[in-house]
Amino acid sequence: MADYLTYVWRPVTGGRHAFPIAATKVPAAESVKAFCGAETDAEQLHDRSEVDWIREDTCMRCWHTLTTRL
Numbered sequence: 001m002a003d004y005l006t007y008v009w010r011p012v013t014g015g016r017h018a019f020p021i022a023a024t025k026v027p028a029a030e031s032v033k034a035f036c037g038a039e040t041d042a043e044q045l046h047d048r049s050e051v052d053w054i055r056e057d058t059c060m061r062c063w064h065t066l067t068t069r070l
Helices: 021-025 050-055 060-069
Strands: 007-012 015-020 031-033 039-041
Touching (some): 007 021, 015 021
Antiparallel strands (some): 007 015
16 A cells, blocks of 8 residues: 555545545646546646535445555
């Protein structure tokens, strides 16, 4: 297992998705893709509240993709 962060979970519309850590560095106006294939504006990865985390369910496609990679 890696000793460094390679992905992050972010609540965006439609679920709490996993994104490659590099997605957090993408300019806000550009699109980023979650491990499940869902796309969103990079802007959606920043400044999320605890309420956002509670409101969105974990994307099971992202979860499955990550757990089968480890």
